[in-house]
Amino acid sequence: MDVGGTPAGKRRVMVIADPGRESASALEWALYHAVLEHDEIILLHVEPPNARRGAFSTFLRRPSSVAPSFPAGSAAGSAEGGGDYEFLDAMKAACKAAQPKVKVQIERVEMEAKDKATTILMQTKLLRVDLLVIGQRRTQSTFLGYKLSGRTGSTLNKGMVDLAEFLIENSKCLCVGVQKKGQNAGYLLNTKTHKNFWLLA
Template structure:
């Protein structure tokens, strides 16, 4: 029994209402987590985001948690999609320990540094984050990124975590319906894993 406890890991998946985050969770459940591991779904919420303000306005009339329909298209609020991700984890691996962490971005901080801090605070062994890459980013390299998920020093959140986390961080992209995953770590760039 001691062997099982020592081999258990804490795996964090960055949970967002995006296709990339769903791909990261799919990769984690199919290739990264084992039954004895603990899976942490981390949602970083920006309280100053116009999207969160708009979502909270839409949710107010039905303050109960039964109003999960309005925001399942990927543009919605934090609680509905994170709970859906948690249920998907339990359906895929019923014995897996899954819990949700929700944190807010504080004034003067960015998403990447908040995720990095939480990973150290929770003693995470492996971070898995969905990664969006445009053709220009792939051609020009990881240091020049476009898009809205920018981290500290002008690189995207996934690249910042890959380069700066104390534990292993895997950036995951899905290539085609059955084509597998494209993975990025500090030591392996554009590693193709067939599904």
């Protein structure tokens, strides 16, 4: 599967950034198999509604600490605590270590209408993204700790499709779902045209 593009054109590669192994694996695959030195990486973190207000109050209560190191491919921090955003800085540092010439930016946006998928799709259009990369779990009902919406009329039907699959099918740009299969077993990749494509590490 060729997702590296051509050296002639600069691309914007968006990686969905969340505190978990799936997101870390997606970033690792992107850095070593998709991103070229002239590309730009966007780390997108979608926050639940009102998360920023909770994060600010948590920050006021917490003593200062040094952000933990985050080697690509490992769990990126902890999902506990609304104010824990060290994983974003750690992911950016991992980008700089692997691709020092690549421009990296962090985007934190609030979820629109409690719909994470729609928020991501809106950001890909707004930021003119060429390649979207998202970590993918085997389970179908949750992704990175977020339960999918099951309300009537939702774009996502509960238990029927996970976030990555929805984005793969509905994104205007190329979207790659990434599952890491063990430490040295490679990656299982999914796109709209390639299902369960095996890539050795």
